[in-house]
Amino acid sequence: MPADPSTLSRGERAKYYATNLLLRGIIGTVMLIPYRWRIPAMGWVVSRLAPITGWAKRVRDNLALVVPDLPEAEVARLCRAVPDNAGRAVIELYSGAAFAERARRAPVKGPGLLALEEARRDNRPVILITGHFGNYDAARANLIGRGHNMGALYRRMANPYFNEHYVHMLGSVGQPIFEQGRRGMMQMVRYLKDGGIIAIVGDLHTHGGESLDFFGEPAVTSVVPAELALKYNAAMIPVYAVRRPNGLDFEIIMHEPIAHSDPITMTKDINADLEKMVRSHMDQWFWIHRRWKPYMPHQDDGGDAG
Template identity: 70%
Template sequence: MPADFSDLSRLERAKYFTANLFLRALIGLIGVIPYRWRIPTMGWLVSRVFGPLAGFDRRVRENLQLTCPDLPEEEVKRLCRAVADNAGRTVIELYAGQDFIDRAQAAAISGPGLAALEQARAEGKPVLLMTGHFGNYDAARAKLISLGHKMGALYRRMANPYFNAHYVRTISAIGTPMFEQGRRGMVEMVRHLKKGGIIAIVGDLHVQEGVPLSFFGQPAITSTVPAELAVKQKAVLIPVYAIRKPNGLDFEIVMHEPIPHGDPVAMTQQINDGLEALVRSHMDQWFWIHRRWKS
């Protein structure tokens, strides 16, 4: 649960403050390296140094053992490094400012969802874009904003309240409005949709109030709220993902077919299935470090 200042003891505040100083200093230090070297440098540091210390390898192994128990050991080892590398690149890209935005805006974009998005804009219909912790999901947001789509995004507050303030300012630089997950953010998001707006939601996290749906053949608690909201607000629901290209710096944006309105559970399962198929084609680009499958 994200921390609130009012709930923290002095010791907890000191720990969060110290961690924030370290992270800010690391980001600032890495930031002096030219972009084309900065991104792989951060990827290497997370995959070889910080990731193993933080328990990323253990988490990746546990998730793969649950969902892909037949993977050869060499592939598991490769994914432990590659998944953390992608996570490190994603983090530092968010703090790269215009350099990252330029890369995202230059990305090729394809898929049937693009025409559906353009049609919705022409007709003044609201749109819900569903994405996941894959590649760098903010690259898709930056690309679509560059095409003239004014879009908001729902985000989850960081556990560290000191770092959260800096994080929100950073992701807001890509585009606004930003809506914090929670009751107030939901109200603001619905207002945005009712005006014919576009919202981007990352939907592949464990949500306590969700329902058990299949993801990689295992029950994963998933929120059906986005699908329910799409049906209620008559919004077009389109999955969109940013695939990191082999050079590790550029992206390809793919917009899937819109999800037909119907039972929200079935709609959400269809989103899960589409993401799973994409992940199976790019196993190293999904955040296997997340606790996606909680008992």
């Protein structure tokens, strides 16, 4: 994922630049609409573009792999609803203070909040582990609003032009943010060792990860978050921002901390926890990702925040 456009061919630069202009144009236009209507408008736009971009096909292919008995009517619904949720999440991030204010009003449920508060009283490091579900940045904004400052790990986008302003918006939710890679991991580890909280989105295919079941099929998953939790005695707490039926508000769910054992067992528990949430809210997980790609050994950089 190039950091510098000069490393790209002329054709690649032109493609990425044109794509960035198109996306910025769509985002800029939708941002002119009041927040109440802006969020569903962006969801509608992305859901209508999904068949053209290939997202609808990827949703369908992923569902066929792991839930092959799903009725066709439900598959068709998810092919629209999943991109709709993704579009809402993008424009929410770009909505800045309006999104943060709404996210901070969300109720928090589950035993994980007490576990987080206890860890903070003990100056114990915390890893908040989540997935591309609902709008994971809503949980980060909510907890920061409650006084739990935290860092976040993110994966650089392939499009360097779009990545520049996307990362800026990620940082506007809260600081610090760490780019996935050697330098970012070193910074994040120092932050964690000092008793910090970090948020990691751990459900993307990661080269060098372990092939572990997710929805009954092998999915390459990073075990680095679990390794960090063990090494620095960090509480590892699953957290999810569930989009409510009105499409605008959220409920933050924080589960029991993942019990410390070994990296493989802990990561299996993380996958199982996320799977339960997804099965309860099938339209809120990003089925647009290539989650079940084949295993390919490579150096592992950890998880992701976006």
